[in-house]
Each structure stands twice: as structure tokens, then as C-alpha cells.
Amino acid sequence: MSKREGPVIFSEIKPLTGLRKALEMSGEAVLEVIKSSNLKGRGGAGFPTGLKWGFAASDSDEHKYVVCNADEGEPGTFKDRVLLSEYPLLMLEGMVIAGYVIGADRGYVYLRGEYKGLKKELERVISEMRENKALGEDILGKKGFNFDIEIKMGAGAYICGEETALIESMEGQRGEPRNRPPFPVNTGFLGFPTVVNNVETMSVVPHILVKGADWFKAIGTEKSAGTKILSVSGDCVKPGVYEVPFGMTVEEVLKMVGAEDTKAVQVGGASGVCVGKDEFGREISFEDLPTGGSFIILNSGRNLLDMVKNFLEFFNEESCGQCTPCREGVPVLIEGLELIKKEECNERYLKDLFSLCETLQCSSKCGLGQSAPNAFVSVLDKFKDEYKLSTKIKKETVFNGQ
Amino acid sequence: MGKFCSMKKVVKKDGKEVVVCDDIRSYLLEELQEIQEKEGFISDENMQKTADKFKIHPVEVYSVVTFYSFLTIEKKGRNVIRVSSCMPCEMKGSEGIVEVFEKKLGIKCGETTDDGNFTLEKTSCIGMCDKAPAVLVNDELVGPVEIGDVDKILDRLK
Ligand SMILES: Cc1cc2nc3c(=O)[nH]c(=O)nc-3n(C[C@H](O)[C@H](O)[C@H](O)COP(=O)(O)O)c2cc1C
Numbered sequence: 280m281s282k283r284e285g286p287v288i289f290s291e292i293k294p295l296t297g298l299r300k301a302l303e304m305s306g307e308a309v310l311e312v313i314k315s316s317n318l319k320g321r322g323g324a325g326f327p328t329g330l331k332w333g334f335a336a337s338d339s340d341e342h343k344y345v346v347c348n349a350d351e352g353e354p355g356t357f358k359d360r361v362l363l364s365e366y367p368l369l370m371l372e373g374m375v376i377a378g379y380v381i382g383a384d385r386g387y388v389y390l391r392g393e394y395k396g397l398k399k400e401l402e403r404v405i406s407e408m409r410e411n412k413a414l415g416e417d418i419l420g421k422k423g424f425n426f427d428i429e430i431k432m433g434a435g436a437y438i439c440g441e442e443t444a445l446i447e448s449m450e451g452q453r454g455e456p457r458n459r460p461p462f463p464v465n466t467g468f469l470g471f472p473t474v475v476n477n478v479e480t481m482s483v484v485p486h487i488l489v490k491g492a493d494w495f496k497a498i499g500t501e502k503s504a505g506t507k508i509l510s511v512s513g514d515c516v517k518p519g520v521y522e523v524p525f526g527m528t529v530e531e532v533l534k535m536v537g538a539e540d541t542k543a544v545q546v547g548g549a550s551g552v553c554v555g556k557d558e559f560g561r562e563i564s565f566e567d568l569p570t571g572g573s574f575i576i577l578n579s580g581r582n583l584l585d586m587v588k589n590f591l592e593f594f595n596e597e598s599c600g601q602c603t604p605c606r607e608g609v610p611v612l613i614e615g616l617e618l619i620k621k622e623e624c625n626e627r628y629l630k631d632l633f634s635l636c637e638t639l640q641c642s643s644k645c646g647l648g649q650s651a652p653n654a655f656v657s658v659l660d661k662f663k664d665e666y667k668l669s670t671k672i673k674k675e676t677v678f679n680g681q
Numbered sequence: 682m683g684k685f686c687s688m689k690k691v692v693k694k695d696g697k698e699v700v701v702c703d704d705i706r707s708y709l710l711e712e713l714q715e716i717q718e719k720e721g722f723i724s725d726e727n728m729q730k731t732a733d734k735f736k737i738h739p740v741e742v743y744s745v746v747t748f749y750s751f752l753t754i755e756k757k758g759r760n761v762i763r764v765s766s767c768m769p770c771e772m773k774g775s776e777g778i779v780e781v782f783e784k785k786l787g788i789k790c791g792e793t794t795d796d797g798n799f800t801l802e803k804t805s806c807i808g809m810c811d812k813a814p815a816v817l818v819n820d821e822l823v824g825p826v827e828i829g830d831v832d833k834i835l836d837r838l839k
């Protein structure tokens with residue numbers, strides 16, 4: 280099956296063996312395997328998957344849901360597109376296993392509108408699974424275990440990747456994030472316990488069941504078990520999708536993809552951070568440099584302020600407008616950046632902008648606003664050669680209208 | 682409404698028995714997506730019809746329609762061309778691609794041709810950054826798009 284190569288997801292596995300293995304065990308035993316494997320969410324937040332499933336499993340509601348987050352919208356991320364189009368069965372199998380563990384009989388794939396072209400093939404795989412009794416009633420002969428999967432399409436909103444916004448959207452509402460707690464594991468889709476996991480997280484699960492938690496833990500670092508699938512783009516010879524063990528350094532990745540003359544790497548997409556040469560020794564892992572997988576490489580000819588502007592405009596466009604810091608703050612940052620580019624921003628105002636960034640980071644309602652200033656802060660803080668401040672005191676030294 | 686309520690059962694929630702069907706409302710987006718695909722937009726009339734069907738106020742339908750960028754209250758062209766303008770695509774010249782589309786179609790970004798055949802838009806990342814610059818042509822992800830490819834893309838759709 281493997282066309283690509285990698286230590287975990289892209290390694291050899293026979294179709295449905297993970298699910299078969301799971302069904303030989305009790306749900307609790309499968310949960311123990313996932314817990315002891317140290318698997319953490321690959322969608323960005325890195326929450327331990329076993330813990331998440333455990334919460335949902337122990338909820339007393341009889342009715343539960345499994346949702347796979349295929350809304351991949353973070354700029355510079357495309358690994359889920361590859362998994363969905365080349366390894367769809369792995370993800371679907373992972374979802375059935377999740378259903379078995381938590382006691383759900385229904386799963387949804389929330390597929391971003393931009394990936395509508397992938398829907399047909401996914402549906403074909405789903406109906407093939409039904410024919411093979413890997414979906415439906417008494418799955419693979421396991422009496423009483425019923426599970427089915429349906430695809431729900433997004434409609435072009437980045438924020439719907441946030442799990443509570445995703446659930447709102449699935450319910451036919453505007454995709455505005457909910458307050459948490461309560462968390463989806465207790466109060467999710469239609470108010471029922473719901474496990475939401477990223478495509479990559481789901482796709483790891485069958486491998487862990489077949490090959491064991493110890494095998495999985497042996498890959499990666501002590502605190503970050505397994506691998507991360509990177510989406511590499513920008514200035515390099517071989518952009519694309521790579522599965523690498525946690526612990527690989529930025530430098531090693533650059534070498535692997537044929538990047539020369541690199542000035543900086545934006546790790547984690549628009550909501551990630553920008554790292555320069557002095558940080559190329561940092562390791563991709565939850566404890567050092569966490570990432571959803573986006574790796575945008577910029578060579579020495581690139582202007583980092585242009586990148587920050589591009590990202591801020593992205594957030595401005597995608598903000599759901601629900602909370603004030605995010606809705607009002609991002610435009611002020613864009614104006615500020617314009618001033619900086621024109622060398623009309625002085626030190627005092629830059630300080631004000633940084634404090635605005637802090638406000639966004641700590642008081643926005645959801646992860647979008649909280650991470651919107653990340654690129655701004657990391658570029659202006661670490662790449663001081665990229666811009667010149669003005670020494671003049673101008674009226675812009677106070678926030679417009681404040 | 683055959684597809685609605687594909688699953689229905691009685692379950693206990695917080696000790697009480699409740700009937701769950703995959704709640705009708707949760708099919709609203711799907712319904713609107715179908716209308717958008719057929720009509721190219723969601724008219725006032727269709728909003729009212731949808732509201733009646735789902736037993737909600739038309740304002741609620743409006744609020745949902747205006748939230749999602751793939752649902753619109755203005756009529757779109759039969760073909761929608763969305764050029765990714767996120768960083769990886771910008772680095773590989775997406776601006777230039779937009780300009781060529783604008784010239785060939787005789788419209789600005791965000792506009793629709795007079796014959797109603799094409800709408801041109803910029804969009805956020807479409808998950809094709811390894812094949813930048815990338816374009817979403819209706820439902821199809823295309824990339825990398827070179828300036829010379831623009832004619833081919835348009836000819837196919839004319
Ligand atoms: C603004 C925003 C966008 C997000 N987009 C995605 C996404 O596209 N895909 C995804 O899997 N998780 C996304 N997340 C994270 C989800 O909220 C959630 O943590 C994740 O789906 C959980 O799955 P995991 O534990 O397997 O990572 C996003 C979060 C935020 C705040």
C-alpha cells in the first residue's frame with residue numbers, strides 16, 4: 280500500500296488489521312494501549328489522545344459521536360490533503376476504533392469545502408468498508424458493535440477548524456467558537472459527548488494497534504512519541520509532505536528538502552512562529568518547537584514583513600468577528616505594520632503594538648485571535664535587521680482614536 | 682427530506698429519555714450548499730423557502746449564508762476561479778496569475794464576467810502550497826499554475 284516512506288503513517292500496514300486487532304480486545308484495553316502510547320493530537324494543540332478518548336468513554340450518555348477534523352486550513356498546511364487522498368482507509372479505520380473505544384455508533388468527517396474534489400473517492404472507500412463489514416452493524420463480526428461514517432462539507436471558513444466552531448458548523452450554525460468548558464468530550468455535537476481528532480491523529484491509531492505502543496514510543500523523543508507529518512513549502516528544491524520522527528531539527532529538515540540560503544522558516548503556518556538561523560538547531564517536538572506541520576521556507580531574498588502582512592490579512596479575513604480583541608486588534612496591527620514598513624513607526628508605538636499583541640494573545644476568545652499576533656511578535660522581536668524604526672515623535676504614537 | 686434523520690433512536694441523556702435523530706437543523710448547510718451549487722447564489726426567495734423547510738426564521742438562514750465564504754447572496758459565475766493568495770502561493774507569483782486572469786477575463790478580482798460565465802476571486806490557502814501557485818477551479822485543485830496555463834484553464838470551461 281505504501282507509496283511514500285516514513286516510520287509510522289507511511290510504513291507498511293495491511294488494510295483493516297488495526298481494526299481487527301482492536302475488536303479482539305475490550306474497549307478499555309484498546310484505550311489503555313492508546314494511553315500508554317503517549318499519542319498526542321496532531322492538529323496543533325497536542326492534547327493526549329488517550330486522555331481525550333477516556334473522558335468521552337467514561338461519560339454516562341448513551342449516545343456519542345466521533346468527528347474527524349479534515350478542515351485543514353492553516354496556511355502552508357497540506358498534509359491532510361495527502362492523507363485523505365492517498366491513505367483514506369487509515370483515517371476511517373482510526374475513526375471506527377475511536378467509536379469502539381468511546382461507545383459511539385456514528386462518525387463524521389468534516390471536510391473543508393476546498394477539498395470537495397476529494398469527497399467522491401472518500402465516499403467510495405466508505406461504501407467499500409460497508410461492503411467489507413468494516414462499517415455498519417456487527418462490525419467484522421463483533422456482535423453489537425455498530426458504527427457508520429458520513430461526510431459533512433465545510434463552506435470556506437478557516438475558523439471551522441477550531442473544534443467547537445466545527446461542531447457549531449456541523450449543527451448548521453455560523454461557525455463561531457463556543458466557550459469552553461464544557462468541552463466537546465462531554466457536550467459536543469447536538470449536546471452529546473464528541474471526540475474530535477485531526478486526520479493525522481486518526482491515521483496513526485491503526486498502526487499503534489498493530490505494532491504496539493512500545494514500538495510507537497521508541498520513535499521520536501521522550502516526551503513526543505512517534506512522528507510528525509510536515510508540509511514543506513516555499514524556497515526549497517523539494518516541497519511536499521514528509522513524515523519525520525519528533526526530535527528532528529529544523530536544520531535537518533532544510534537539508535532533507537534541499538533548502539539553501541535560508542533566512543528564516545515559518546513553523547506552524549500563519550499562527551506559528553518564525554525562526555531564524557540561530558534557532559535552526561531546535562527540534563520539532565511538543566516540548567521544543569511544536570507545529571501542526573507547516574514549514575514555510577524563506578530564502579535571503581524574502582521580506583519577512585511582507586509575510587507578516589500576508590498572515591495578518593489572512594486573520595483579518597478569517598476572524599469570525601465574535602470577540603473584540605481579535606476583530607478590532609488585527610486591523611490595528613496591519614496599520615502598524617504599514618507604518619513600520621514605511622519607517623514611520625517609532626519605538627514607543629512599537630511597544631504599544633507589542634502590548635496590543637499581548638492583549639490579543641491573552642484575551643481573544645479562541646485560538647485564532649490568540650495566535651494571530653504570533654508571526655508579528657516573532658518577526659519584529661527576533662529580526663531587527665528587517666526594519667528601521669523612526670526617531671520622530673508622531674501622532675501615531677497613540678492608538679488611533681483612543 | 683428523505684436524507685434527513687437517517688438515524689433515529691431513543692437514548693438516555695442526564696437520566697432522561699430523549700429522541701435523537703441527527704437533528705434536522707444540522708442539514709441546513711448541506712441544503713444551502715446544494716442551492717448554491719445549482720443557482721450560483723442563495724436568493725431571498727430561496728432563503729425564505731429554506732427557512733420554511735427548516736422551521737426557522739429567514740434571518741437565521743441569512744446569518745448562516747453570510748458567514749461562509751462559499752455561500753453567497755450575490756449571483757456568482759457558472760465557474761468560480763479562486764486564486765490562493767496565502768504566503769506560499771504569493772512567494773511563487775500568485776499576484777501575477779491573478780493579473781493574467783483579470784486581463785483574459787476583462788474583470789477585476791471579486792467580479793463576475795457579463796456573460797455570467799466566470800467569477801474571479803482571491804482566497805486563503807487551499808492546501809496546495811507544495812504545488813504553488815495554486816488555483817481552485819470550481820471543485821478542482823490545480824497547481825502549479827504557470828502564466829501559460831491560464832488560457833488552458835479558461836478554454837476548458839468556456
Ligand atoms: C483557529 C483554529 C483552527 C484550527 N484548525 C484546525 C484544523 O484545520 N484541523 C485540525 O485538525 N485542528 C484544527 N484546530 C485544532 C482543533 O481545535 C482541535 O484541537 C483538533 O482538531 C483536535 O484534534 P487532535 O487532538 O487530533 O489534534 C484549530 C484550532 C484553532 C484555534
Ligand code: FES
Nearest residue numbers: 765767770809810
Ligand atoms: S498558500 Fe496557496 S495553497 Fe497554500
